[in-house]
Amino acid sequence: MRLGIDMDGVICDFNAGWMARHRDDFGSDLAAIDTEIKWDNLHTLCGFADMEAFWRWAQGSEDRPSVFRHLEPFPGAVDTLRELAGAKHEIVIITAKPDWAVPDTLRWLADHEVPTREIHFRHRKSTVACDVYLDDSPLVLPELVSRRPAATVCRMVRPWNTPLDGAVDVDGWPAFRALVGGL
Ligand SMILES: [Mg+2]
The missing domain is CATH 3.40.50.1000 (HAD superfamily/HAD-like)
Structure with missing residues (x-):
């Protein structure tokens, strides 16, 4: 099949991965909020204005890969x-x-x-x-x-x-x- x-x-x-990255970048401790995660509410949990801002951060930069690299x-x-x-x-x-x-x-x-x-x-x-x-x-x-x-x-x-x-x-x-x- x-x-x-x-x-x-x-x-x-994905959630554990972006939370680990968030901890590295901002010193946060988001692991406990896993059960609060809904669809498309991630930015409200971690200090971004909206999901666009979240994805801009998740995309990474010249210096480091995106969050999808190390899940x-x-x-x-x-x-x-x-x-x-x-x-x-x-x-x-x-x-x-x-x-x-x-x-x-x-x-x-x-x-x-x-x-x-x-x-x-x-x-x-x-x-x-x-x-x-x-x-x-x-x-x-x-x-x-x-x-x-x-x-x-x-x-x-x-x-x-x-x-x-x-x-x-x-x-x-x-x-x-x-x-x-x-x-
Ligand atoms: Mg999926």
Whole structure:
């Protein structure tokens, strides 16, 4: 099967990554606010005027890479993808990223030897046909459910998303592996 896999909030821990960068830059201690994170409210938690200002900071500079360069993978994420690829599933990476984040995203996938031959940078993820999708975005999940009715759409359960009719809740990588194995 073709497994369409999101990156941030699914394979890699974007929030822990930008918080660590924020701690380095501003001496903050934001780790405890994880459960307050909603979709697009990050700037209110860390002193930026708006999300545009947040992304300008996250983009990095000539002196250092963007926040997407040094994120930690979630436990079990890469190993599970390798198992699924070994079981002859196609790992299709589908990630919504601004242009400036593309090189660091490709470097990250190479660094972690993510087993894929297909990487899409798309905001409308339903344009990439897959049998199963795994995403955490409260904007993307409804789009996938409505545009890909024949597919199994999985919600990676996170504090910033909620259950959705037509989507299957997955609370981590072991659950996703089990779900794919049962299809
Ligand atoms: Mg995501």
